[in-house]
Amino acid sequence: MMQARALAAEGVSVTLIERGLCGKEASWAGGGIVSPLYPWRYSDPVTTLANWSQTYYANLSESLEAESGIDPELSRTGLLMLSIFDQQEALKWGAEHSYQMQMIGADEIYHLEPKLKAGFKQAIWMPQVANIRNPRLARSLRAVLEHDSRVTICEEQAVLEIQTTKQGRVEGVLTDKGNVQSDAVVLASGAWSGKLLESLSISLPIEPVKGQMVLFKGEPGVVRRIVLRDGKYIIPRRDGHVLAGSTLEYCGFDKSTTASAREELADIAIDMLPELSSFQLEAQWAGLRPGIEDGIPLIGEVESHPGLFLNCGHFRNGLVLAPASVQLLTSLIMQSEHPFSPEPFSPSRSNNGLILM
CATH class of the missing domain: 3.30.9.10 (D-Amino Acid Oxidase, subunit A, domain 2)
Known part of the structure; x- marks a missing residue:
């Protein structure tokens, strides 16, 4: 939902497809701590995402409350x-x-x-560490998207496979309710991301x-x-x-x-x-x-399938890393200036990247 909101703000028409209800999986189930639990035990790329997001969360929370009328309840408890x-x-x-x-x-x-x-x-x-009431954050995001004419929400609609041309370029998805054509596909399906790539003979190191x-x-x-x-x-x-x-x-x-x-x-x-x-x-x-083994999410385009972008593999830090991950992927899709180097998060990086089957 954060990714859909960011792309819509760039003028992109977005169809958000969710097999259940938006924000009801790990986004709902977590504790909402806006920090890795032991931040010094993570690698520099994770620290980069976390630091950017932590600085951004207060603005995000205030903006969402103003736009939706739902307070995500960001509390700087320490x-x-x-x-x-x-x-x-x-x-x-x-x-x-x-x-x-x-x-x-x-x-x-x-x-x-x-x-x-x-x-x-x-x-x-x-x-400085805050916590946010993540079910309320999800409700706020959904309410904002509902009122955005550039976003179409399709809930209780399962993606069966990602569709491509003979040359490998993505052209949409097949769902249990029909085809959805698009110029690009963003895969942000958490623990289920690997399953959705099996039809392309791609294996993700996500479990x-x-x-x-x-x-x-x-x-x-x-x-x-x-x-x-x-x-x-x-x-x-x-x-x-x-x-x-x-x-x-x-x-x-x-x-x-x-x-x-x-x-x-x-x-x-x-x-x-x-x-x-x-x-x-x-x-x-x-x-x-x-x-994911190294805790570093996969953010970027899949080289073998132009138009297919990943934003997944955040392990225990999905909530705290989400705003920075969204900002980075948005800059890659829109080919604009990156907030920081995308290289450590590339799906084709040598460590824990994509595996072609």
Whole structure:
């Protein structure tokens, strides 16, 4: 939806085809943290996308609310990271990238998050990190597109194959409701992107990675910050709801939830913040991330099939990397100035690029 909005703003007529409902897959299921969880552990290309997007999100949120009347609820809560084994690497990375990141002691920890379990003596604090209520972000985007005359939304319409000329140039897609002709096709289908390229004998190094989440029905102020410990996190929402996540499961396209994950995530969240035990565990769900080994998304045109563009493979960072990814691909499609080098994200890059079958 972000990509459709950006292209429409350039005067392009866009048909957005979604096999289900817009924004109801990983975009809906994630936690909405506008940062990689441990940003210093990622490669420079991911940092480039993340930094650009984080700077842009406040403007995006305000613009979407003004255009749609739906507040995506961007909240700059900051990120409090507990039990970090590579603290020095983190602080060094922060200094090199001019990123606000500091080591704090117990007094500051409990000033920031008073209801944390006792005993934490050190943490890394990133005050600039925000979270956004991603279901509301998706609703806002869809509402904007609905009122844009240059965008046609086709939901509950599955793409069966990408159609090309004998020379390999893309000329549209075949769906379960008929043909849709176009001058270009953008593949932004998350974990399902690889399946849609099979008809072209192209293999993508993307696989589904399930993540399960639980939701506590809390009260405003019980949790003030995003709190991260040993890869698991709790995220406050403005209305008092608290998200806890997330699992990392390699089990194909299975989106079912499990009692064991529910218990694990609830126990970890309550261990971090004991007061959560007094609140109802209201919901549990799962989503499928588009896993890729190096975490660097594929953004650009497929050389063997002119007119076919990819914007996929964002793994755990789809939300935070989306605005920058959209900006880059838009510049490639429109042949305008790039916001940064497209080379590290090229689908034909030697590491984790396309595989022709």
